[in-house]
Amino acid sequence: MQKRFNTSDSIHPMLLPFVAAALAATIFIFDTFSPFGMAVAVLYVIVVLISANFCDRRGLLMVSLGCAALTFLAFTVSHGVEYQSSSFARCLVSLAAIAIATILAMKNKATENALRRSEAYLSEAQRLSHTGSFGWNVDTGDILWSNETYRIFALDASVLPTLSIIIDRVHPDDRDDVRKALRRAEAERRNWHLEHRLLLPDGTIKFVNVVAHGSDLTSGQFEFVGAIMDETATKRAELDLSQARANLAHVNRVTTLGEMSASIAHEVAQPIGAIVTNAGAGMRWLGAEPPELDETRKVLGRILKDGNRANEVITRIRAMSRKMPTRRDTVSINSLVEEIVALVRAEAERGHVTLQLALAPDLPLVACDRVQVQQVILNLIVNSIEAMSAQHDGQRRLEVRSLLDATGNVVVVVADTGPGFEADQIDRIFDAFFTTKPQGLGMGLAICRSIIEAHDGRLWAEPGQDGGAVLQLLLPVDAGDEKRSESE
């Protein structure tokens, strides 16, 4: 806080050197020519003190030596070299006084410098952490603010803060709560804390967190000293996070895989539902007295028909994904991966999964349907996160790498530390209807592979070196743009 007791407060700082010089001159004249047997030279102490205000250490030392010289000069002029006399003793006393004053002034200066440095650090710390400090004398109503507090409230530093100014800048919806809290603080005189919003005159809204500690002053009054933290950035980040989550859900819903999964689920559920019902009917027909074989035959016939129907649905959808008009954007794989990872970070954190990116720089650009490839990568990542959900915390690591392989194509690798695949399952995981998830539909990887193959790429899986699964997808490089790369 800015208030400091300053000797120069009452005199214009520019005049001080002249005042000091004039004083020194006056003292010298008195000292030399006055008949009084006094140690007039002691008054040089005043010159030293005044000089401490505008001199640095070296300057002060010079002034001090100057005064000492003047003292000695005065003595020499008026008394010659009578070193045994009481005048000389007085001279020595004056010199001692000047020396002591200088030492004290130096110490004061050092302390002032340390204080100023400390305040500068504090001020910088407050600025960096968006935390301001304040003091509130409950009995007098005086409020003191640090620079950062002024900044948080967007108030000019020349204005004296008051409770009404503060309340004015509190968000209208929070005013009642804040007033109540402050009134309670005043009455109970106990440590308090408060979270509320500010609405500044220019319309900005800030989220602040205020904490205060109370103590008695020596004057008998009571004072709160506290900090106010501007948490707007954190709150914004939280909002962005939930927005990102909503975006993720939305992306899942409206893009290729999302749409497909929903329509597959529905189209397949119908024949499967009929199959189950038919089977139930068949059991009952057979269990009748006597067993109804004709009816059972009919039932089995329907089961066959419905089973084929389900199969057709899958085939049709796979064919559809291959024929789908794939857009050909020229895409930087790394930027694509980074976008997906940004969306998925929240999920990863919730599943306590450590997500690492190792993207090779300067990869050539790839021609592909941005949205579809993102969906594939998203699917792989989400599969990995789900696969690791049964591991112990700390053993869930997911790494996404991008690289240029030996054939000059771009490869994206998604590796996890989950249970991985059984050796005999590795080939089958891309088959339709194959799933290791209890509630899985078994369509994700089949569709992913269709999408990548439609791009003339490849999608395959390998067991990880330390267990876990490694899914790799390869995309051919845009032949016409081999010269261009990601670094541009």
Add this chain to the structure above:
Amino acid sequence: MSDDKPTVFVIDDDQSMRESVESLLRSVGLNVRVFETTQAFLAAERPDAPSCLVLDVRLPGVSGLDFQNELSKLQIAFPIVFISGHGDVPMTVRAIKAGAIEFLTKPFRDQDLIDAVQLGIENDRKRRAEDLALSDLNARLESLSPREREVMILVASGRMNKQIAGELDLSEVTVKVHRGSAMRKMGAKSVADLVRMVDRLGLGVPASS
């Protein structure tokens, strides 16, 4: 014409579903009629027997839930069992609140469908019996003369014959006669019976102070 064999009506636009559900319900001895659309169902003749409706929630054009409303407006009080290829919680809740017996998502366990349908038929049987009893009562009520009716209502309110005579300006003997014939025509074996009947018919008056 009352044929008491219960009937289940199935409305689903998917042929496989229709055929499989029909076979399943027939295998447990139920009468089943299937329809592809709600219009076909409404147009068809319905037997006078305990019934239940198995309805797919998503039919082309009509939502099963809207049809539920339509039926209640038409005063067709069949219990409804919904089946659906997908169901979200709000839809399920709405259906149940609107009086559906059950909401099953495909593929459902066949026993679940059978149980729901049996429950529906049981409920419908009870409702029909109650309706029958009420219409019987109403018929008997019609057979009373105006005086008998008045006396019956006052007797059911707990008044003494003397009070009734005073209120209706009749002799006590006349009151007794009307009372006896009213009870006979209504088939009430005691005053308590009579009170219950009057209550069912919604004719009660406050007891005398």
